[in-house]
Amino acid sequence: MGSLTHLAAALLFGLLIVKPSAVMQRLSATVAAEVDIFGNMEAIQASTVMNLLAEQYTPQCLRAVIMPEEDASSNKLTQYFLVHAKDFVEAERLLLDQRLRKEQYIVAIIPQKNQNSSYWRVIIRQLLHPSGSPKVLSVNKWSSVTGLANTNDIFPDQMADFCGIKLVGSGLYYRPYVDYEVVEGSRVVVPKPSIDINTLDAVAYKLNFTYDIVMPADGEWGVLKDDGHWTGIMGDVEFGRANFSLGLVMMQERANSLDPTMMYFMEALTFITAKSPPRAPWQNLITPFQLKVWVCVVVSVCGGVLNYHVFYHIQATISTSRLLESHAFMRILASFLSQSLYGYLWHAAGRVYLGFWFLYAFLVTTHYKTSLTSNLAVPFIPPPLDTLQQLLGSNLKYGLDENKGSRHQLFSTSRLLLYHRMWRNMQFYSDDNSMRMVVEGTYSYINYRSFLMIQMLRHNSNPKRKTDLHVATEEFFPTGSVWFLPKGAPYMKNFNAVMWRCVEDGLINKWLYDLYAVYVKEYEDQMSSQEQQDTAIETDTRLVVFTLNHLQGAFFLFSLGHGCGLLLLSLELLLAPHTSST
Template sequence: MLLFELKTYCGRFLVCLIDLGISILHMLLRCSFELSLIFTRIPLQDSERTADFIGKDLSSIKAYYKEVDKKTCANYIFLLRDPKQLLKLLETLYEEHLNLLAKFVFITFVKESEIYEFLSSSPVNKIVNVLLGTPTGGTKVDLKLVSHDFFQNNRRISEKTLGTWKADQISPVFNKEDFVWFSDKLKNFNQFKFRVRTFNHPPSSIFEQNDDGSISYDGLEIRLLMVMASKLNFSAEISLPRDGEKWGRKLANGTWTGAVGETVRGETEVSFGNYFITSDRLKIMDMTRPYHIDYTCFITPVPKPSPQYSAVAWPFKLNVWIGVFLMLILTPPVVRLTGTLEVGMWFKNFGNCFLYTLGTFLNRSPPPQLMPLSNGLRIVVVTSSVAAMVMGVAYTTSLIAFLLVPLPTQPVNTLEGLLESDLQWGIRDTGGWEEWFRNSIDPTSRKIAESFKFVPGIEAGIEKVLDGNFAFMNSGTFLRYLVSSNFTNEYGQAELHVARECFVPFRIGLGMPRFSVYTSKFNSVIDHVVEGGMVSRWFQDLLDKAERKQRDKARKKQNFNEQLDPTSSAGKHLSLYHVQGPFIILLAGLVLALLAFTCEVLFCARSDHKLDGTDMKRKADE
């Protein structure tokens, strides 16, 4: 066997010559090619037949190719007499040692009736740039030059005769004057019908049943598929996996079910369903470049609102309440100081000054006999009244809203918060989720993995979340769409919460059978889609569309309930639940008053002293 490099105007070729006559090689070299010998190997016994050599020494041949890095071999020429042995050789090499995007020239003896079978055999049908030269017989060695086309006349592969190369001619004679050795065969897919396998998995693929029973399709990957179909000119026939599964699973015998299984077996041209691009998946199928980066998030119940009795404190933040408290502490001493110039003894009692200040802040007008006469106290009363008026208006207007709409508590948004909460958390029992968390270098992620609860599917996980004490982890894109499309009320409020902090990024792509010839074309279109920011725009459009639809559904349900119970639409009435705060304050005040009264009675009884009307008047004058 000979391996050498051949430099031509079509590029550099690695030539593999096993047992074909040197005369054919001489024809190639006459085309002003530059020959550079880079590697030479001779079989152990030249007398052995080629089939025996290939059958017994495939490992040796693979070793030869391993020594020549496939990245340095832009193109290949194989010269081998028996086409079956050539296919066997290619089948052995193509997965690891051949660059299938390169140009391939095959010189072998193929019967006229078997050319199509050869071109459609694996792995030749996985190579775009193929030139087959087969001797036509006779006394002189003449070559018939053939290649294949893809997606012509609704056929995946078709045979195409390029011309002939006679032994007595310096160069070949082609059927077209503007002939190109290796043309771009995948510019146009000519409306070839691509079989597409997917399932309802919003927002990647959305199946909606129309009134006439037909199915309409939408979603991120559906839209991406339509863009590729328009750009490359093919049609798509979308259907569910035949076995009724979604992604599918690996069986004990190594085969796969579902959409992934049909893709691996080549029963569909493309499949999708929010496929994560992983090393294990790339071993069994082709995947496009990522069109989207998704993250793992978790969804939890919306936290219960704060206790309604605390609603009276919600209009102001803590720092505002601290300011109000300081004003009530600092103002009475100023009133006591400026009240020394007033007539009588009332303002000279600090307790009276505090009650006077409190009444001002509660917008209570003082009695006429307590109207200030000194300028200092008047300034204090005016400024306090203005401040109290502004604070009071701000408080009362906000209080109405807080009485009607309870203040939600802070939801869980981080893994650390999830660990500190009383929630349980879990994932699907398939898909490799547990492995990703257990293999993480983050100690928090490993702690999360230790307490995983497994559920059989997404629906089961969401049901546990709705039960009120569970956090379900899944694709963040999927969870956000789920909330918009199913758990949003008529006011646009989410009824489930998706954590703001997401983790574990995943690249998302479409799946094709391994070594598909159109993978590179798909990648080219995806690059343009991503660069144009179309995926983010599509996702936001799908979210808005789903939310509008869900709000309309919730509004219709609300209208239906109002028709059944007309009193429900009579307006929002405040119930005891809404105003429980003031009642609790009043009850607390009454209890404190009774305690104060009890203490006074015990004090007076112990000192044999009883307050009479004269004493009360004297204390008031003081």
């Protein structure tokens, strides 16, 4: 870039004594030949802004268009302007014109004479000045005899040093990207360590500026309105209320209105739900077998009672007493409880039947007891939801945050059938309300993975153990995090250079891991001493000790038996007088 810059300067100053048409002709041929090294370049006509300026000024304007080496891969062109003004007043008025505020490389030259010779005075402007407003500076002299008087750069990088001025960034609270403390009664917030704030600190240090972070007045990320303008953070940058945004993701609709920086962090959307709770303890009595198995067992018991009664009845016709149906039931049931029978059948058919019945009862009870034991020791937990299809087919409600942003834009405008179906039932709540409903097990919150991981840490009752919340494994709408700057912002290149160093040096990932540790520590500090003690006791427990909760089903069964017994006793007492009278 330096060689081309000096080439342009030398050509322009060396040809000032030539007629303007010859200057432009020779300049175009020489510069085009030099730029062929970097690729093809088409002839570029005078810019619109210079045409507008021509209505009020009458300087001779020579323009060179150069492709710097560092921008060759992105095929971006940088414009260099040299303006011939008649006096300092005209040069100052031109250089400070607001319509040129986004042009970095513009120089004015003024003819000067003294007693012995004539020369050209070189005037540049400093866009960023400690006073807060642009200033015009005289940096060099040129004559046909001595050339340039010094080696000062006449096309300096205007954005390399912001001279301590204050910029304004617009952002919303969104851990781990943007974190701050709200100041009551003010949109200006107090920033706290987070990915975007740490990156901004590095950019501000390198480029020498300070900053304020403000919340958008409408509290929104930004959606495109029907009139083509934006709300929220995007609107703050679009209408000049902020110099840059924080915590936004790349979307083509946004890039059409504002200029995005490089992507410094890649991420995708997913959703968070409460893990399915274990089944009620009393259900452990019936869950070892499926419903079909229970039906088969009940039918087999009924058949066993009938067969046992028949066999005993046949035997009774020969030599023994008869067997009541209730006794037959109790004896068959006893075989499932490893109880011996009295009053065995003595003929061969009955003994063969009982032998196979005992074997059947042994196998059924063994399977039941082993399954029951495992259920009591390790309760069964239904698998969590991991895909949008599973979420759509569940009975959970789902939704997005109420601050309209990229997620709102995706589901509301997407033509994908799944997104369209979900949008019809989408709900919108604040982060706190959304997570409260997630913890209650009635809601699923859709957001970016890193943000949901922070929310999971925040709502986890014990950060040292497995959380009761689950972040789905499926990811969708992958995108990158960027900052948005006004269209044509001259400091875009400088911001990108520092941000790229942060990414290249691995600082973004390091900050993310460090922030996770900070958030865990922060939540632990919020726990009371008794909660921490209970956590330590639970964490050190290595043996599974059965509690009343584990044996809930047994006590329910015990109560059910007593209830049935009392009911039958009451019926017998009611029917006893009638039976005796008959």
